[in-house]
Amino acid sequence: xxxTLPAPRGRIDFVGIGFAIALSVAIIFxxxxxxxxxxxxxxxxxNIVPQQFGxxxxxxxxxxxxxxxxxxxxxxxxxxxxxxxxAICLPAAYAFARMTFPGRNVLFFSFLAGHAFPKFGLLxxxxxxxxxxxxxxxxxxxxxxxxxxxxxxxxxxxxAAFQSVDRRMEEAARDVGASPLRVFWxxxxxxxxxxxxxxxxxxxxGTFYETEGAWLIGAPGIRTMPVLMITFxxxxxxxxxxxxxxxxxxxxxFIALMFARRVIGGGAFARGFGG
Amino acid sequence: xxxxxxANVSKLFGSTKAVDDFSITVEDGELVCLLGPSGSGKSxxxxxxxxxxxxxxxxxxxxxxxxxxxxxxxxxxxxxFQSHALWSHMNVxxxxxxxxxxxxxxxxxxxxxxxAVLELVGLxxxxxxxxxxxxxxxxxxxxxxxxLVLEPKILLLDEPFASLDQHLRERLRExxxxxxxRLKITTLFVTxxxxxxxxxxxxxxxxxxGRTEQIARPAxxxxxxxxxxxxxxxxxxxxxxxxxxxxxxxxxxxxxxxAVADGPATLAVRPEAxxxxxxxxxxxxxxxxxxxxxxxxxxxxxxxxxxxxKSMMPTADQWTPMQKVDLVPGAFALYRDNGVIxxxxxxLALAKPARKTRSTVHA
Numbered sequence: 106x107x108x109t110l111p112a113p114r115g116r117i118d119f120v121g122i123g124f125a126i127a128l129s130v131a132i133i134f135x136x137x138x139x140x141x142x143x144x145x146x147x148x149x150x151x152n153i154v155p156q157q158f159g160x161x162x163x164x165x166x167x168x169x170x171x172x173x174x175x176x177x178x179x180x181x182x183x184x185x186x187x188x189x190x191x192a193i194c195l196p197a198a199y200a201f202a203r204m205t206f207p208g209r210n211v212l213f214f215s216f217l218a219g220h221a222f223p224k225f226g227l228l229x230x231x232x233x234x235x236x237x238x239x240x241x242x243x244x245x246x247x248x249x250x251x252x253x254x255x256x257x258x259x260x261x262x263x264x265a266a267f268q269s270v271d272r273r274m275e276e277a278a279r280d281v282g283a284s285p286l287r288v289f290w291x292x293x294x295x296x297x298x299x300x301x302x303x304x305x306x307x308x309x310x311g312t313f314y315e316t317e318g319a320w321l322i323g324a325p326g327i328r329t330m331p332v333l334m335i336t337f338x339x340x341x342x343x344x345x346x347x348x349x350x351x352x353x354x355x356x357x358x359f360i361a362l363m364f365a366r367r368v369i370g371g372g373a374f375a376r377g378f379g380g
Numbered sequence: 381x382x383x384x385x386x387a388n389v390s391k392l393f394g395s396t397k398a399v400d401d402f403s404i405t406v407e408d409g410e411l412v413c414l415l416g417p418s419g420s421g422k423s424x425x426x427x428x429x430x431x432x433x434x435x436x437x438x439x440x441x442x443x444x445x446x447x448x449x450x451x452x453x454x455x456x457x458x459x460x461f462q463s464h465a466l467w468s469h470m471n472v473x474x475x476x477x478x479x480x481x482x483x484x485x486x487x488x489x490x491x492x493x494x495x496a497v498l499e500l501v502g503l504x505x506x507x508x509x510x511x512x513x514x515x516x517x518x519x520x521x522x523x524x525x526x527x528l529v530l531e532p533k534i535l536l537l538d539e540p541f542a543s544l545d546q547h548l549r550e551r552l553r554e555x556x557x558x559x560x561x562r563l564k565i566t567t568l569f570v571t572x573x574x575x576x577x578x579x580x581x582x583x584x585x586x587x588x589x590g591r592t593e594q595i596a597r598p599a600x601x602x603x604x605x606x607x608x609x610x611x612x613x614x615x616x617x618x619x620x621x622x623x624x625x626x627x628x629x630x631x632x633x634x635x636x637x638x639a640v641a642d643g644p645a646t647l648a649v650r651p652e653a654x655x656x657x658x659x660x661x662x663x664x665x666x667x668x669x670x671x672x673x674x675x676x677x678x679x680x681x682x683x684x685x686x687x688x689x690k691s692m693m694p695t696a697d698q699w700t701p702m703q704k705v706d707l708v709p710g711a712f713a714l715y716r717d718n719g720v721i722x723x724x725x726x727x728l729a730l731a732k733p734a735r736k737t738r739s740t741v742h743a
Contacts, residue, residue: 273465276432277523279452280459281479281530291478295469 142348162345172350175333182244182319182329183312186251190308193252194259195301199289201260202267216260228321235322242326250318255308262304266297303365310361314354330354382443382456382533382566383408384429389438391424391590398424400590402438406534409564411557413577416587417613422570423538425587429568430459430536442533458527462539464519466511472498472522473507479530497529500559517548524556528563535560535567541576549573553580574614578602586610604723608715611648618654618689620647629714629722633664633683633707638714638722645714645721651692653710656681656699663704665689672696681705 141155142148143162148155166172200206201213231250232241240246270293278288294301316331323332334354338347384406391399399421406412414422427433429440431452440448447455466475473494480490498504501521511519520540527535537556541549557580560567571577577584578598586593586601586609593613594606605611612619622631624645629638634647656667656679668688669680677696681689689707693699714722 271463271465273461273463274467276452277459277461277465277526278467278478279432280430280457281526282453282482283478284453287482292467296467298469 139348139351142344143352145345145348162343162349166346166349166353171328171333175328175330176353178244178327179313179330182247182251183309186248186255186312187305187309189248190252190255190259191305194256195263195294198260198263199267199293201264213260213264216257220257225317228318232321241322242324244327247319247323247327247329250322251312251315254315254318255312258304258307258311262307263297263301266300266304267293269300270296306361306365310358313357384534384566384568385439385441385444386429387439387441389425389428389435389440391421391428391433392436397590399428399435402590402592404585404592404595406566406568409566410582411560411567411569411580413581413584414568414570414587415572415574415577415584415613416593417572419589420587421590422572422585422587424590426459426536426538426568426570429534430457431455432459456533457536458530458532458534459536459538460520460523460527460540462542464523464540466519466522466526468511470511471507472503472509472511472514475511475522476507476526476529479526483530493529497525500528501525502555516544517552520544520552524559528559528565533566535565537567537569539570539572542571542573549576550579556580578614586613588613603711604720605648605713606720607718608646608648609718611713611715616651616690618647618649618651620649620683620687620689621645622647624714631683632685634709636709636712636724638724640714640716640722643716645716647709647712647714649689649709649712651678651690653712654689654691655708655710656691656693656705657708658698659704659706661706663706665705665707667699667701667703667705669701670696670699681707 144158144160145155146159146161147157201209228250231253235241235246235250240249274292274296275288278292279285283291314331316329316335319327319329320332320335323329328336330350331354334347334350337350384404386402386404386406389399389402390397402421402425404412414425416422424433428435431447431450431454435448438448439446442456452459467478470478476494476497477490480493485493494507495504498506501524503518503521503525506514506518506522511522514522524540540556541552544552553576560580569577569580578601581598583595584598584601585595588609594601594610596604596606601610601614605614605617608619611617620631620634622629622634622645623643624630624638624640625642627637627639629636629645629647631647636647638645656665665681665683667679668682671678671680672695677693677699679691679693679696679699681691683689691707699705711723711725713720713724
């Protein structure tokens, strides 16, 4: 009888709890430590809690001109890279999803190449080429290198999104008088919209936090937020500068997450990956 | 108000002929059904008229103007898809208004026309609904309204009711016929359901493997099917293979006069034209099953060679399984080489009853 069976929820899921604890320790604990450091003025060994909290280092960090210029630069870079990437990749993704042309599959998988090999080697090789082209240390040099990093997301996810749009909907739009371009703009794009928004968001946030390319190609003229943070951490003995910057860096991803939850809803990311 | 001329149109996909040398003239305001089993080329034909497929050969003109090179958006046709294909990111109003906006009509005019067409399809006040808030039948009405609002010269319906339940399908097809007749809009209607074709069409085109089997009015397609395929596809039909010799079609259970040349032939007789009578002699056939439908009874009769035929009788009362019976064919037709060679109407057949039924002619 059902009544004699042990109720499943009565059992304690030790494995699940174990995973939860491990994840909390690995992710949340460092975040708490960094967050605490950002609001600490004095914290000496062997104390477990800081001796003195305060906003002194926030004042000091935020009054630095290089922090503000790095933040502005990072936002500009992420915006430009994401827009360019969308302009290039979305039509390409549509072509991959809806058309057959010679070399289609090879080209499609070639976008994996940038992620299939150790990235640093690739970046060094590109840096050598950029040096010849006088792109090292320029805004557009960094835009180009970061653009490469977004290609995979911005092609693969939209391809899945476009493929899942009902072709009859597109035909119905042609039937009432819409040109192919108008069909793409008014029917296909809105239908694939939530999933594409997910790709754009990933692209923006990924670019914002991108460090290797920005550092290798951008140095010394271009300093983005993450690059600045690394410089702070490497060169300054004051831990709080780095901590304040990393708390500042949480802001865009937090906003992005909130936006994603509101606009995209569940399932869109999964659908984007062909789920 | 338009006339559609299709001349010698063929469509090849690779080496397979989806449509083979098709021709028809659809008159102004006429409703023509393209009827056939799946794979008969009826949807391909409709998609070619709509501009979604390009014919390999042939020509298509609407009011005398060649349309074959026009893309769908330039054709004066309106298509309603089986899957209704409503745009789920727009509400009902925007779905219908989309085509009008593309034509840059003033806002007030768009609103007036959308309201009018919503009323026409019986969905007044549904403009602000989202498409997923509608039932299947309502969605299909919106799809119909979306096409009608643009006043196309030719309306194309691609199995529009196939995904709906039987009751709704019957109601909607009557409504569509009413609207079509009120607007006098030239219409092509693709279906695989013969009852749908028989009930709404002015003419029916029966297609098989991309070829035309028959083009005729519904009554004619039913009463005088041109080929054995049409005979078997439309309604119920008993088909019996036999041989004509000395002016009579002969089979173990049939022997009927047929003034045609000797040779093999297929006899086709509808259940309602095949009466049975209690066997006068030994009786060559027996009752296999009796099904009482209330309005009539269907008697399955088994012939000596194991073949089964259906006979429709007014009542089930006097028939029991294994009972020996004689067959009394009324109207029948004989087919040879995919064509009709002989047709006997009921009166003639009854006047000269089959050999086994000398004394049991039904009044």
